[in-house]
Amino acid sequence: MTRRTTIVEVAELAGVSISSVSRVLNGIPARKGTEEKVRSAAAQLGYTPDATGRALKLGSSLQVAFAVDDIGNPVYTEMMQGVEEGMSGSGARLVVASTGHDKHDLLSLVQSLSRGYADALVISPLQRTPELVQALLDAPVPVVVIGDLGPDVPLDVVRTDSRRGVVLAHEHLVASGRRRIAFVNGPTDTSPGRARLEGFQTAVATSGAAGPVIQASGFTVTAGEEAWAQLEALGPRHRPDAVLAANDLLALGVMRAALNAGRRLPRQLGVVGIDDIQFARIFSPSLTSVSLQARERGRLAAELLLERIATPGTPARTRFVAPELVVRESSRSATDAALGQSS
Amino acid sequence: MTRRTTIVEVAELAGVSISSVSRVLNGIPARKGTEEKVRSAAAQLGYTPDATGRALKLGSSLQVAFAVDDIGNPVYTEMMQGVEEGMSGSGARLVVASTGHDKHDLLSLVQSLSRGYADALVISPLQRTPELVQALLDAPVPVVVIGDLGPDVPLDVVRTDSRRGVVLAHEHLVASGRRRIAFVNGPTDTSPGRARLEGFQTAVATSGAAGPVIQASGFTVTAGEEAWAQLEALGPRHRPDAVLAANDLLALGVMRAALNAGRRLPRQLGVVGIDDIQFARIFSPSLTSVSLQARERGRLAAELLLERIATPGTPARTRFVAPELVVRESSRSATDAALGQSS
DNA sequence: TTGTAGGCGTTATCAT
DNA sequence: ATGATAACGCCTACAA
Numbered sequence: 001m002t003r004r005t006t007i008v009e010v011a012e013l014a015g016v017s018i019s020s021v022s023r024v025l026n027g028i029p030a031r032k033g034t035e036e037k038v039r040s041a042a043a044q045l046g047y048t049p050d051a052t053g054r055a056l057k058l059g060s061s062l063q064v065a066f067a068v069d070d071i072g073n074p075v076y077t078e079m080m081q082g083v084e085e086g087m088s089g090s091g092a093r094l095v096v097a098s099t100g101h102d103k104h105d106l107l108s109l110v111q112s113l114s115r116g117y118a119d120a121l122v123i124s125p126l127q128r129t130p131e132l133v134q135a136l137l138d139a140p141v142p143v144v145v146i147g148d149l150g151p152d153v154p155l156d157v158v159r160t161d162s163r164r165g166v167v168l169a170h171e172h173l174v175a176s177g178r179r180r181i182a183f184v185n186g187p188t189d190t191s192p193g194r195a196r197l198e199g200f201q202t203a204v205a206t207s208g209a210a211g212p213v214i215q216a217s218g219f220t221v222t223a224g225e226e227a228w229a230q231l232e233a234l235g236p237r238h239r240p241d242a243v244l245a246a247n248d249l250l251a252l253g254v255m256r257a258a259l260n261a262g263r264r265l266p267r268q269l270g271v272v273g274i275d276d277i278q279f280a281r282i283f284s285p286s287l288t289s290v291s292l293q294a295r296e297r298g299r300l301a302a303e304l305l306l307e308r309i310a311t312p313g314t315p316a317r318t319r320f321v322a323p324e325l326v327v328r329e330s331s332r333s334a335t336d337a338a339l340g341q342s343s
Numbered sequence: 344m345t346r347r348t349t350i351v352e353v354a355e356l357a358g359v360s361i362s363s364v365s366r367v368l369n370g371i372p373a374r375k376g377t378e379e380k381v382r383s384a385a386a387q388l389g390y391t392p393d394a395t396g397r398a399l400k401l402g403s404s405l406q407v408a409f410a411v412d413d414i415g416n417p418v419y420t421e422m423m424q425g426v427e428e429g430m431s432g433s434g435a436r437l438v439v440a441s442t443g444h445d446k447h448d449l450l451s452l453v454q455s456l457s458r459g460y461a462d463a464l465v466i467s468p469l470q471r472t473p474e475l476v477q478a479l480l481d482a483p484v485p486v487v488v489i490g491d492l493g494p495d496v497p498l499d500v501v502r503t504d505s506r507r508g509v510v511l512a513h514e515h516l517v518a519s520g521r522r523r524i525a526f527v528n529g530p531t532d533t534s535p536g537r538a539r540l541e542g543f544q545t546a547v548a549t550s551g552a553a554g555p556v557i558q559a560s561g562f563t564v565t566a567g568e569e570a571w572a573q574l575e576a577l578g579p580r581h582r583p584d585a586v587l588a589a590n591d592l593l594a595l596g597v598m599r600a601a602l603n604a605g606r607r608l609p610r611q612l613g614v615v616g617i618d619d620i621q622f623a624r625i626f627s628p629s630l631t632s633v634s635l636q637a638r639e640r641g642r643l644a645a646e647l648l649l650e651r652i653a654t655p656g657t658p659a660r661t662r663f664v665a666p667e668l669v670v671r672e673s674s675r676s677a678t679d680a681a682l683g684q685s686s
Numbered sequence: 687t688t689g690t691a692g693g694c695g696t697t698a699t700c701a702t
Numbered sequence: 703a704t705g706a707t708a709a710c711g712c713c714t715a716c717a718a
Contacts, residue, residue: 001655004483006711017689022713031687046481051459052399053711056694061395063460071439072424077415080441093452095460096414096439109436116394116695117406117438117460138389140347221625256625282564282599284627312344349695360705365697374703396695399710459711 005047014041025049064092065118067109069126071098073219073249074277075294079146082298083122090306092119107132114139120309122146122301126190142308144301148191154316156304158297162192165290165323166199169272172325173242174207176333178270182211182240184227184250186219196246211240216250224253232261241269248273248280248289255330270331285329293321348390357384398459407435408461410452412469414441416562416592417620418637422489425641426465433649435462450478457482463652465489465644469533485651487644491534497659499647501640505535508633508666509542512587512615515668517550519676521585521613525554527570527597528589529562539589554583559593567596575604584612591616591623591632598673613674628672636664
């Protein structure tokens, strides 16, 4: 750790004014000798301009913030990679802020981030509170929301239809001969939790292949394992022949626990997840999942952001991404295999 | 997106001076009427102090940066969670900067991040270049490195011994009766790549159970799948009876590809990874892995950081974390099962 | 081409 | 208790 070096010291060492230093370092032409002196002095002192002073003066930080509730979920990592991809070449750096397991406020995060540290904000909140929406509207920088924001909020949004995603999954399970389909949901005080439950109810109302509904303690693998324990406790006569999980981590947890309990997958138990994270394909049996196109959503968000920066003042827009069922091994029944069904 | 509100406007609306606004908002006692006026004006305008101006004045951003090459690798997410855990209660926010797949410079990232946007830096670099080391030494904020930094660099470091980790894995495979052990490494122009290769060579020199060495194109699942293809191409007579992979993503890729090719795991092929990411336990067969304690290393890094901030000027310290073999299904042979071997 | 000076938004010192 | 004012480090008219 070295002392802070400022432009003044560089100027003194080089024997020129601070303006000359600033100019040279920003690529504005100067006399050759001056340029030389400045560069050598800067190098000697290991000088890098202070980002704070620069941002204060310029009113821009060259940073875009990506804020999520739990970067521990791979789906958000993929989304982030999409954002990164969409922003590449824009000259801005992406910084990620996650509330992680500590339930810090996404709210205060948004506020301070958008007041200085970032020129724009991409956020994918699990919970949509009125305060959060207000903070987003009050933010002095462009904001793009990935997720459900409710109607008539004048903000750029990238959304998908996870209700429909659940229905797709359910229809698929029914079509592969499953009759007693349990739904393992995450917390219903979240937007995805509510939407996916609605989707399940809709699907059941149509086809009737209902099973127990479990609300797990989170959207995590561990929560999925616990959920299976509850299902197992129902006893052999009431156990489901398929599980529809509200996301892939839950699905993976259910599969692991069911495997541990000696169940045969997919013969005795079909499993379908949602999100289609990259591990879904890798797992054995590979996990059937409904892709909500996280990466593409991230990419679209970045696109909206760049367009808004280029032409501010345009009305808020919504980009829609359709869910897509990806059939893999975890949901094949004997019947499926015979039919050679694929996505 | 709303216009920027400054302290001046709040002061005007409240009918007080900017000093009073600043004081009230920073919790310094004021007359009740003043406090009231300021708070109501601030609320009405939705005012949040500008982080840039504040950081410039205070010389501190209340942010700690965590920089890694690829946040897409779950091991870094876990490390990040450790850092977060270790910092909780410090009042600082953690921001993550990842170069992702774009090979932006970790170097320039370090420089600008440490010059204003962060009060401290935790970094876990894949490659250790002289320039990076110099930039780290020149950083005007405390820096903690997780990884290998070479000898005699006066920086706080959290390290582990991944050579030893590889040796542990190899010994385990030999002990479970594997004779032809392939090594699937990541790029050797990285510190982990080099260290793990050395570990493998050491282990082979001791026990002799050598197999082909493959250098995959990255530390990723896909690279692991490709690596298995190469192994498969060797033909039945030269195929290994075990794979030691340089990290878990490679190992998972190898397993997936081998399963696709119809291999029986672990009977025909034992697999061991390194890192012990959370998915290692979940996968089926569950993956034997050497834990490098990513989370704990993150926690220790945060600890070092907080101590250095509390008492600057103390000599650089190194924290060491020992690798630990975690035996699971992927490496059990018939013999193992009979012996009831566990970790 | 170069230097002087002002100001970005904030906090803190110093009068009042 | 409150207000005027000087920094923090930088960039950029504007003047020389």
